[in-house]
Amino acid sequence: MTQQTVASFFRPALDAVPNYKPGKQPAVVPGMTPYKLSSNELHLPPLPEVLEAMADIPNPAGYPDPTASALIAGLSEYLDVPNDHITVGAGASEIISALARVTTEAGTETVYPWPSFELYPQTAALNGGVSRPVALTDTHEHDLSAMADAVTDSTRLIIVCSPNNPTGTSIKHGAFEAFMERVPSDVLVVIDEAYWEFCTDPHALDGLTAAKTYDNVVLVRTFSKAHGLAGIRVGYAVAQPHVIAALRKAILPFSVSQLSQNVAVASLQQVDVVQARSKSVAAARDEFVAELRLQGWDVPYPQANFVWLPLGDLASRFEDACIDQALAVRKLTGGVRISMGAPEAIQRVLQVTEGFRHSHYSTI
Template sequence: MTEKFAVRPALSTTPAYIPGKPPAAVEGIESYKLSSNENHLPPLPGVVEAAARAAGTPSHYPDPAAVALTEQLANHLGVPAERILFSAGASEMLASLARITLEAGTEVVYPWPSFEMYPQVTALAGATQHAVALTADFRHDLDAMAAAITESTRLVLLCSPNNPTGSVIRRAEFDAFMARVPSRVLVVLDEAYWEFGTDPEAVDGLAAQRTHPNLVVVRTFSKAHGLAGLRIGFAVADPEIILELRKAVLPFSVTAMAQAAARESLSRVSEVEVRAKEIAGLRDELISGLREQGWQVPESHGNYVWLPLTAGAADFEAQALAAGVAVRNLKDGVRISVGPEAAMSRVLEVAGRFRAAVER
């Protein structure tokens, strides 16, 4: 009898990442994919052209240190270049952070529900996971998260705005939390949706690093900049942490095309910020429309809206798909990415019919 190939034991408890479903084709209407938090707006002028020029020599490796982009971003953020490291999307950076901190016998703390890669990358490292439930209003329960930290904890993951619920961590509660975290524990603040936020009290990870050297801020060009398909994210952290991360991030993982597109987009950052606020406006209009129908929708600061559901999540997803709209079914609810106005109108139609049927 042929023996089964051998894999690490940690794989038995590691969930596979399941991407958002594509929309179904429905005759006579346009379909919309609102299941992956993609930026629905067209690329900024010059971004595609910059990427195309960089693709002219595919036989050459990209700059492994992304020197030009690092210097440009350092100037924009007002931080030294040695505090910045790029990766193939924020996802690779999160996986690298798990690799440099976690192993069997160690522990990680993260909120739940939150970004679906947290359980994947931390389980793969062999760590014991403490997934701390959100509060009743879908925010981080920072008191419970602080209480979950033990002598074996090496990593804490925070997400603000939180994916999928959209809540932000506010400065005062963040500082109170960090005061309870031992300095030996690395705390990651995942700010992938930072640009869409409109809460003036939300913690700014870059500002918080001035007093919390064990804090790592992770951001991305995928969302507000609209470069998800090119895979480029980055971390800002103490230079000693960056040095260790360089050992875990794969060499040449950020392509020349991604670097060139990010540089062009960063040179137009004021336009990126305006577009992000336009998307935030559509988000708030969607929330308002859903609340008018009677839905209890939490405030969101991402480019998505969380619709709390339990047993009805699969039914809502199916009805949305039948109407040409793909949403993200996460069992306890559905996450709806912000799309064009026509897509938002379609979502409201589906939600209105669904709610009327439930209340009948």
Template sequence: MTTQFRLRQALETTPAYVPGKPAAAPAGITSYKLSSNELHLAPLPAVTEAITAAAVNPALYPDPGAGALTSALAAHLGVEEANVLFAAGGAEMLSAYALATLEAGKNVVFPWPSFELYPQLAARQGAEAKPVPLTADFRHDLPAMAAAIDANTGLVLLCSPNNPTGPALRHTELEEFLAQVPSDVVVVLDEAYLEFCTDPEAADGLALTRRFPNLALLRTFSKAHGLAGLRIGYTVADPALVMELRRTVLVFSVSQVAQAAALESVKRYAEVEVRAKQVAAIRDDLVAGLRAQGWNIPDAQANFVWLPVTDEEAASLEAAFAASGLAVRKLPGGIRISIGESAAMERVLEITAGGPGA
């Protein structure tokens, strides 16, 4: 007998998030997980010490306002504390934005392919998803996105560098786009991979928030800071918008351990950036190697590369990687490979050596 529950109708059209697969472990081969865009470097020792020190008494609730962390991060960014709000990772902050802006009759405009959560946000709220295809070189089609905005648009999502394809938005094109968006439409710029970006023309989102109050930044400690397992992300936005988001972000969602780790990481931001650029150098070497083999690799500005292939080719490639102990992410339209240690990158190039269609 099947039990029926009183569930929201919107769930019928909500796609489930499919997590990255763990790495297989063929006999005698070191396996590597390259499917979740995690930082492969060990945590900074001072951050590990902060985690240990903060974990002594889990009986107490964390600071719901993340006061010390908010103060330190605001000072680092050169903004007011009222501009900053924390949540349990970028995903929860995105959900908070959806709760604040979307409902039946509203729509959300976003690039596609991009972060898998974006269409889920619309479906969960009973709103219309308006995905806008990327350009031929896997970049945001900002003119088409601007044209997709209408009187019912409640939210616009941008992703720079874009996950899973890699390119970053350029400052001039983003500036021109924002000038076309109605001032009462919230635009969230997802900068989860910001620290890995080396494109000199990449958009300065923080600077643009000072000119466009409807632009909000989404950032995380999951990627370059290496704190994905602790779940902590934040937004930088107009204080009036931050106050509204406080109605939708779950209270006590950011643990004291996560706050302590992030605070120490903010204090050592220069070290974080150095490590991120080390990852970027490995990425650039991998891109060069793949292109030399004949692969059409888009501009890569995050901690992953994108192999645009057919779904049939992607399935074959995924199987080949798995047989060699590498977990990669198969997505519609291609394969995403997270940057890992050098031995893993060398193995990637061994598997792709035949080039496209091999």
């Protein structure tokens, strides 16, 4: 069988689908402790209650609760929304992919900010739709006016990310309300709030309030980041019942294992501790940004558990400088994203940024 014959099995839309590139592992450097700061993982140890739930492994021969009833009940109480306004999936990524499947097909368009989460163009293209990325502003924020301008009669889905990955900037509440006044009611707006627990901006958009207010808004959150459960794969969506009903058709049955459900419930029961830990990460983040600015870096003020270093064409060189110091950071379009890590990891990063700036100051 020839390669050409095999290729004919696949949909033409696959040609436009970019590959998702996960964060790199740190290099092994003799005498140095490696630190992975490339995937926005929580560097704090798991909560004891989470470890206890993980130790109680359900019978692997049995299917998980297909309705995730205990988890949805816990989320309903926590979020103060009815059960039929909530669904869960294997991380926010599965939910966003499912939202694309229920809205996007050939001839339709998806509008999203760029740079932002790399899944957005992937899911739009995989469903045969057309991507309409809208560049961020000079201050690395969503250009909501330009995003509204990009909406056409073919637009079915808009995705916003607050705080934005990778720049960390948040959408302001008033700006979002003005944006929604321009969005047609037959366009679904997704608010990706994967990092909302780290946000300390009092003027930032509250996605939960928006999901309760607008019939065409879906809030997507995750247990991966602040809860420190990225390996467990649990995310959730909040929207009006007609949206949730459609979304449940596209999420794979049993995609959230029983162990994952049980662990998420245990973590949700410790949500006050989770939020307190998130604010401690945010405080360390703000100190990190202050140190970078003292060195002369013009970095945006982030609201997530990472910092964006705008480097332009020097991003690859900076990544290499980090590799030499057993640090893994994430090189993306126009810069490098540095996840918050242990204090000693951040101190090592600051040594790299200081040396790099002295070596390349004339081009930054």
